Amino acid sequence: MPPETLTPERILEATEEVLRRYGPAKATVVDVARALGVSHGSVYRHFRTKAALREAVTERWLDRTSKELSVIVATEGPAPERLDRWLTALFEAKRHKAGDDPELFATYMTLIGESGGVVDRHVTDLEAQLTTIIEAGVSQGTFHTPSPATTARAVFDATGRFHDPCYAPEWSRPGITADFEAVRDLVLRGLRG
Amino acid sequence: MPPETLTPERILEATEEVLRRYGPAKATVVDVARALGVSHGSVYRHFRTKAALREAVTERWLDRTSKELSVIVATEGPAPERLDRWLTALFEAKRHKAGDDPELFATYMTLIGESGGVVDRHVTDLEAQLTTIIEAGVSQGTFHTPSPATTARAVFDATGRFHDPCYAPEWSRPGITADFEAVRDLVLRGLRG
Structure with missing residues (x-):
């Protein structure tokens, strides 16, 4: 089964979930990438900065x-x-x-x-x-x-x-x-x- | 010259001045008493607690x-x-x-x-x-x-x-x-x- 395409919407959903879990002070882009099973570079391709x-x-x-x-x-x-x-x-x-x-x-x-x-x-x-x-x-x-x-x-x-x-x-x-x-x-x- | 009578109003004026100088975290009743040249007991006679x-x-x-x-x-x-x-x-x-x-x-x-x-x-x-x-x-x-x-x-x-x-x-x-x-x-x- 091919992996789901990484869309901005999927990244934002994962970001909200990461924020909910770790809070705004601790949440990182690496956490978001990990939750999606992708590299943080893939996230940065859609959002250029944290x-x-x-x-x-x-x-x-x-x-x-x-x-x-x-x-x-x-x-x-x-x-x-x-x-x-x-x-x-x-x-x-x-x-x-x-x-x-x-x-x-x-x-x-x-x-x-x-x-x-x-x-x-x-x-x-x-x-x-x-x-x-x-x-x-x-x-x-x-x-x-x-x-x-x-x-x-x-x-x-x-x-x-x-x-x-x-x-x-x-x-x-x-x-x-x-x-x-x-x-x-x-x-x-x-x-x- | 007899000392000025210690009124609630004078204590409150001094308290505002002490708050202005030290900020709310540091200001104490002792600071207020010192500013008025009285004992802190005299202040507590007018205001029972900090x-x-x-x-x-x-x-x-x-x-x-x-x-x-x-x-x-x-x-x-x-x-x-x-x-x-x-x-x-x-x-x-x-x-x-x-x-x-x-x-x-x-x-x-x-x-x-x-x-x-x-x-x-x-x-x-x-x-x-x-x-x-x-x-x-x-x-x-x-x-x-x-x-x-x-x-x-x-x-x-x-x-x-x-x-x-x-x-x-x-x-x-x-x-x-x-x-x-x-x-x-x-x-x-x-x-x-």
Whole structure:
């Protein structure tokens, strides 16, 4: 049986597994190569440096959330309902990432600290999705804003407590859902106002 | 000349100075006593433990902001204008604390990590001030909400990026004022809506 082709995706999967097992301080490219049964040279052919590999695996982790949310952006229907679903799904996704596998979450927080550019791109992605929903609301006559992109950024900032990792310890607190709903309602009223 | 009376306020002033000089890891009650020219027993008569002293000095630091803001709550005038001034003043106060004396700010962040209760009381204070302004807006007919206290909490959460210390590194970024204004406008429209 010929060996499976070494794809970037297979390398990234193995990298996440190695990070989960050894933690971000100890995980090396040699560990990743060993897990795949290949030479570390083969890994370096796809990712030229250890930093590039770590950045790519972080981007993949963040992109999982963006992809989930893009489905909501692509649906039809009233913009306020879609915005509500989008904000709820973002909070849920982040809450699950933090709560279901706290060690891996902490690992990614370390990686994110190493490569600010990845987070900036992630935030840009999410704000672009929000802008699309808000523009739809303006077309439908339910949202009112002269600048959907500026307002999208304001909505993202205003809901930070429910998606920014610096608040992760709060997400398991009783009452956090009520807090989220109060901010979401305020934001939706602001868009309609 | 008789020695100055040893008041809690004088002890707290000296404690802040000692914290500034030695940092939170090294500062001791003996250092505070020495700075005041008294025995450490005299300090312990006012603050029964080192933890109590550290909590009190943290509370005093946070209360400086609450007191500044309470002046805005007490003024007359349209609620939206007062809310705008209050949010702007809170952002300014936090920004100055973080930017003018970053080492002392870092010291207080450490102290805050030690005593969660102090921050909870501070947040409760600030949310109560916001509730007062929102209630005034409801009476004046400019704000609409069935529950001013819930909405006050939502306003506080929604503006967290501009007062929560976890965002302090962002406060010197160009564009932060525009970001603040966009969130403030969204929140004000939400209250009017």
